[in-house]
Amino acid sequence: MMRSRAIAVVVLGAVAAALAHPVAAPADAPVVDARVAAAFSAGDCARCHDVPVVGVTKAARLDSCKDCHIWIRDVSSDPLKRAKAVEVFPLWPRYEKNVRTYLKSPPLDAAMARLDPEWVRTYLQDPHDLRPNLPETMPRFALDAEQVDAIVDAFAAARVTPPPSPKPDAANLARGEQLFGEKGCEGCHTYGARHTMGVDPLAPDLANTRERMSPDAIVTWILNPKSLSSGATMPTLGLAEPDAIALRDYIVLADPRWKPATALGKAPVATKAPVTWAQVEERVTGRICQHCHMKPEINQGRAGPGNAGGFGWPPTGIELQTYEGVVAVKDRLPDALLRRRLEVHRDVVRPGQQSAVLTRPALPGMPLGLPALSDEDISLVLGWIEQGCPK
Numbered sequence: 420m421m422r423s424r425a426i427a428v429v430v431l432g433a434v435a436a437a438l439a440h441p442v443a444a445p446a447d448a449p450v451v452d453a454r455v456a457a458a459f460s461a462g463d464c465a466r467c468h469d470v471p472v473v474g475v476t477k478a479a480r481l482d483s484c485k486d487c488h489i490w491i492r493d494v495s496s497d498p499l500k501r502a503k504a505v506e507v508f509p510l511w512p513r514y515e516k517n518v519r520t521y522l523k524s525p526p527l528d529a530a531m532a533r534l535d536p537e538w539v540r541t542y543l544q545d546p547h548d549l550r551p552n553l554p555e556t557m558p559r560f561a562l563d564a565e566q567v568d569a570i571v572d573a574f575a576a577a578r579v580t581p582p583p584s585p586k587p588d589a590a591n592l593a594r595g596e597q598l599f600g601e602k603g604c605e606g607c608h609t610y611g612a613r614h615t616m617g618v619d620p621l622a623p624d625l626a627n628t629r630e631r632m633s634p635d636a637i638v639t640w641i642l643n644p645k646s647l648s649s650g651a652t653m654p655t656l657g658l659a660e661p662d663a664i665a666l667r668d669y670i671v672l673a674d675p676r677w678k679p680a681t682a683l684g685k686a687p688v689a690t691k692a693p694v695t696w697a698q699v700e701e702r703v704t705g706r707i708c709q710h711c712h713m714k715p716e717i718n719q720g721r722a723g724p725g726n727a728g729g730f731g732w733p734p735t736g737i738e739l740q741t742y743e744g745v746v747a748v749k750d751r752l753p754d755a756l757l758r759r760r761l762e763v764h765r766d767v768v769r770p771g772q773q774s775a776v777l778t779r780p781a782l783p784g785m786p787l788g789l790p791a792l793s794d795e796d797i798s799l800v801l802g803w804i805e806q807g808c809p810k
């Protein structure tokens with residue numbers, strides 16, 4: 420640790436020296452729009468996405484939810500690297516077992532090329548689930564109107580104008596539905612309650628697409644996603660144009676046949692069984708919360724977005740990595756957990772189920788952007804608090 424920190428300091432020193440003697444920028448250097456870059460930075464977008472915007476720096480692995488989690492999986496898939504990791508980090512087997520989320524996030528370059536910027540505005544102000552097979556969702560942000568405007572402008576500037584196509588026509592619905600099965604779309608995509616077999620975690624539920632993309636863009640995308648963006652991850656399926664048009668019409672005109680969301684059960688109550696700190700740490704705070712609420716003194720100064728502020732939210736000073744840190748906010752935990760339980764009923768869709776309509780609580784529920792704790796785990800935390808937080 421000491422050694423690598425010393426190296427880091429040397430490297431940082433060199434960077435600082437270079438900055439003190441700036442080299443003239445080459446004439447064709449890309450222009451940084453400071454307003455746009457600042458908005459993407461305020462939202463911490465680079466922690467979870469590769470952001471294709473000039474002036475937005477890639478998050479270092481130690482700050483990137485995506486890159487660090489992917490790194491853990493990569494190391495574990497290589498027996499030599501894994502053996503070394505186990506030596507350095509005694510808890511490695513637990514890490515590799517637990518890390519599940521942020522291993523995949525949608526590529527923003529493909530999103531910027533195809534999505535309607537005004538849809539992006541509503542999504543940033545009120546994110547909801549788009550991919551039923553991806554457990555994590557976008558976090559709620561606390562960005563102001565100017566910051567949201569700046570991000571929407573960047574989406575508008577990157578949007579690709581596709582070639583014109585015929586207007587959607589209901590006469591194509593039956594043919595489109597048939598092709599949806601024949602051409603394999605339903606193996607990857609869900610589509611409301613019409614198709615619920617799709618398994619690709621990155622494939623969006625196509626019931627939202629009519630609000631997100633223009634009819635022309637959908638045809639072009641189905642024919643060849645890479646013609647809109649080289650970052651697109653859907654394979655080109657080699658369809659004839661009339662088939663792509665029929666599929667587009669099916670996607671924008673068919674009734675998704677949503678089923679209403681299952682009613683939210685009664686809120687869990689505190690368990691009467693004795694609960695230990697070790698259980699709370701293993702099942703809740705150590706497994707999930709501490710990754711955003713770190714204690715800087717034991718993390719080389721890093722505190723995480725839930726402590727130092729992030730996604731536009733101001734700092735809270737809350738660390739959930741130690742017993743003392745958790746006990747310090749014990750009175751706020753029940754509310755935060757129950758808020759997420761409610762919010763998730765609206766935010767997270769199960770295949771085929773429409774999300775519930777409800778007013779969001781003013782403060783975001785916890786864990787932010789992730790599925791709520793199970794009722795069993797909430798009951799455990801409530802019981803532990805009621806029993807006086809035994810160590």
Ligand code: HEC
Nearest residue numbers: 462463464466467524525530547548549550555556557558
């Ligand atoms: C904590 C991780 C995280 C952060 C930070 C984050 N995102 Fe996301 N974002 C996601 C995930 C996960 C999804 C996929 C959600 C889904 O499909 O339900 C997503 C989806 C999106 C989408 C939809 C793309 C598509 O193809 O459907 C857009 C647009 C987007 N993010 C923009 C942003 C912007 C702009 C920021 C910064 C203001 C940002 N994200 C910050 C995790 C994150």
Ligand code: HEC
Nearest residue numbers: 480481482483484487513514517518519520705706707710
């Ligand atoms: C330096 C590496 C690193 C970074 C950066 C990192 N994590 Fe993790 N994360 C881990 C490890 C290791 C685990 C497993 C820990 C354990 O089980 O004790 C984990 C587990 C998790 C879990 C619980 C398991 C799962 O995947 O659902 C969540 C949630 C999580 N991290 C969220 C985040 C978020 C959000 C960020 C970005 C703000 C982030 N992490 C950044 C290393 C990292």
Ligand code: HEC
Nearest residue numbers: 525526529602603604607619621622623628651652653666
């Ligand atoms: C191998 C899995 C796979 C198959 C098969 C597949 N898709 Fe996709 N599709 C994806 C993924 C992944 C994305 C998101 C791509 C990205 O973000 O780069 C996507 C995106 C889309 C989008 C954009 C939707 C939106 O709301 O953003 C449309 C439209 C679409 N696919 C239609 C189809 C149709 C029609 C078929 C069948 C002809 C099909 N897809 C077959 C994986 C697949």
Ligand code: HEC
Nearest residue numbers: 707708711724725729732735751752755782783785786787
């Ligand atoms: C993805 C990152 C992330 C994860 C994971 C996360 N938090 Fe937070 N947390 C935040 C952010 C950002 C804020 C600041 C939001 C605000 O100002 O309300 C916050 C604020 C809080 C607050 C103060 C606001 C309130 O509700 O009183 C509490 C308490 C809290 N978190 C508890 C938790 C618990 C418990 C968990 C695990 C179950 C958790 N957090 C997981 C990011 C996270």
